[in-house]
Amino acid sequence: MPTREEIIEKLKTVFDPEIPVNVWDMGLIYDIIIGDKVITINMTFTSPTCPMMQEILDQVKQVVSSIANGADVNVNLVWEPAWDLSRMSDAARIELDLTNMGW
Numbered sequence: 666m667p668t669r670e671e672i673i674e675k676l677k678t679v680f681d682p683e684i685p686v687n688v689w690d691m692g693l694i695y696d697i698i699i700g701d702k703v704i705t706i707n708m709t710f711t712s713p714t715c716p717m718m719q720e721i722l723d724q725v726k727q728v729v730s731s732i733a734n735g736a737d738v739n740v741n742l743v744w745e746p747a748w749d750l751s752r753m754s755d756a757a758r759i760e761l762d763l764t765n766m767g768w
Contacts, residue, residue: 667732672697672704675728681717686760688725692752695743704729705739709748718742 667675676689688694688708696707706725710718722740730738750763757763 666699666701666704666734666736667729669697669699671732672699672706672729675732676706676725678728679721679724681715681721683717684761686753686757688721690754690757690760692748692754692757700736703737703739704733705741707741707743709743711748713744 673689673694676694677687679688680686681688681691684691691711693710694706694708696705698705698707706729708722708725710721715721722742726738726740729740750758753761753763
């Protein structure tokens with residue numbers, strides 16, 4: 666099984682084409698659960714109307730599956746808690762020029 670750190674590195678390769686920040690640094694990944702034969706990723710989006718939602722969910726599953734050593738990968742879409750800007754990494758805030766927002 667891959668480590669949490671290896672999974673995070675793979676997640677950092679998945680981008681929304683409209684935002685120059687990866688899903689990990691955007692704070693869209695809420696949980697990574699590594700079991701004996703299953704890896705579960707719980708994630709959200711900034712909006713329920715994201716036109717690229719299914720493609721991004723598929724990419725997350727694909728990149729994690731590429732290192733899962735045969736384990737099943739489940740990607741769950743969750744809406745609670747609601748995403749907000751505070752979930753973003755410092756690097757994401759710098760990239761999107763949101764550093765002067767008091768975070």
